[in-house]
Amino acid sequence: MSLTAGVVAVQGDVEEHAAAIERAAAARDREVTVREIRESGLIPDCDLLAMPGGESTTISRLVRDEEIAPEIRAHVAAGKPLLATCAGLIVASSDPNDDRVDQLGLLDVSVERNAFGRQKDSFEAPLEVDGLDEPYPAVFIRAPAIDSVGDAEVLAAWDDRPVAVRQGPVVGTSFHPELTPDSRIHSLAFFENEAARVPGLEESR
Numbered sequence: 001m002s003l004t005a006g007v008v009a010v011q012g013d014v015e016e017h018a019a020a021i022e023r024a025a026a027a028r029d030r031e032v033t034v035r036e037i038r039e040s041g042l043i044p045d046c047d048l049l050a051m052p053g054g055e056s057t058t059i060s061r062l063v064r065d066e067e068i069a070p071e072i073r074a075h076v077a078a079g080k081p082l083l084a085t086c087a088g089l090i091v092a093s094s095d096p097n098d099d100r101v102d103q104l105g106l107l108d109v110s111v112e113r114n115a116f117g118r119q120k121d122s123f124e125a126p127l128e129v130d131g132l133d134e135p136y137p138a139v140f141i142r143a144p145a146i147d148s149v150g151d152a153e154v155l156a157a158w159d160d161r162p163v164a165v166r167q168g169p170v171v172g173t174s175f176h177p178e179l180t181p182d183s184r185i186h187s188l189a190f191f192e193n194e195a196a197r198v199p200g201l202e203e204s205r
């Protein structure tokens with residue numbers, strides 16, 4: 001079955017996410033069509049969803065004004081995967097610590113925007129990630145840190161702060177997995193988490 005993927009496309013690395021989704025799908029011999037999401041009505045047809053980095057206040061505004069937010073929530077409630085990166089993580093969180101961001105509350109974490117310090121505005125780090133055999137080359141750009149974690153599971157930390165989390169079908173990262181050729185995070189979010197995200201799947205097999 002061919003898959004349909006959506007990338008919330010207000011700004012940020014939309015094409016890079018699309019390419020990473022295509023690489024991750026190809027590695028599994030899956031066909032995928034990637035659509036850019038700027039308006040409501042498209043997400044219900046999507047099997048997978050990515051919410052890229054950019055500026056969280058801007059993304060939040062689009063998602064609210066275009067009435068995309070309820071569709072993202074319904075997508076996740078149906079157990080379909082969402083990968084939320086950097087600003088996307090801030091929007092997906094339950095507490096962005098910023099009144100200008102309308103959070104979606106899909107990841108039970110509070111975040112601090114731009115938390116990794118001015119001298120380290122942008123850096124790459126070899127990250128140990130739960131579920132990956134080798135460190136992942138993680139690119140951080142004015143990245144948020146995760147301050148506290150409720151129901152979500154921490155997949156990776158940097159500088160003693162969580163930077164990748166999972167809650168059911170949602171994976172959130174502080175870094176930008178679309179900016180390196182390594183598509184293992186997309187693969188983890190979209191193709192390797194089936195049992196965890198679809199309740200009852202394990203039993204029904």
Ligand SMILES: NC(=O)CC[C@H](N)C(=O)O
Nearest residue numbers: 053054055056086087142
């Ligand atoms: N690269 C990014 O997505 C940065 C996120 C941005 N600093 C914000 O707070 O919205």
